[in-house]
């Protein structure tokens with residue numbers, strides 16, 4: 044599903060962030076991505092969302108060659124991927140419902156179908172009763188769950204998350220990561236970057252450690 048073959052990434056005028064990096068993550072697999080600050084975890088995820096382009100090498104995701112993907116095909120590719128950010132990037136002046144619906148409105152869909160999908164996504168993250176509220180009235184953990192609902196509402200094949208528990212206490216972090224594990228158990232391919240060694244140990248899933256531009260499998 045996700046295949047990095049000798050992928051190198053450097054930003055203009057900077058040393059290499061990723062260097063001849065290789066990774067195979069199969070369909071329906073889950074992995075945690077760890078590594079020191081500045082190792083390039085966000086960069087690796089940005090390559091997968093095509094916010095950044097590889098400098099050299101081959102990156103294939105769900106049969107799509109991201110190195111040669113034309114700009115006009117990027118939106119269709121992105122609809123197959125769900126992304127969760129540490130700071131959730133919610134629109135604070137829109138309701139929970141509107142935040143989650145936004146992804147689908149852009150994609151174009153009947154009002155009834157949209158309503159069904161949004162409610163199903165909010166139910167999955169346990170926020171079915173909060174749809175009318177505004178994000179600022181929710182706790183940090185709930186806001187992050189809205190971010191997750193928004194990422195899964197279009198039932199993506201791949202779910203990526205960049206430090207989704209960075210601002211949460213251990214109990215809420217466990218809840219959020221368990222949610223990702225549930226999506227994986229239901230067939231979604233999941234890759235989550237995290238600093239949180241306690242959660243890594245607890246989760247017991249495949250762990251990839253990024254350092255010096257390369258990935259190492261952790262036992």
Ligand SMILES: Nc1ncnc2c1ncn2[C@@H]1O[C@H](COP(=O)(O)OP(=O)(O)OP(=O)(O)O)[C@@H](O)[C@H]1O
Nearest residue numbers: 054055057060078079080081082083084085086087
């Ligand atoms: N747009 C950019 N232009 C230039 N350099 C960048 C850019 N984005 C990231 N970098 C550099 O690339 C390196 C890797 O950054 P990245 O954010 O991918 O690391 P990270 O592992 O996610 O770090 P953290 O855990 O602190 O979020 C850093 O040295 C960073 O300064």
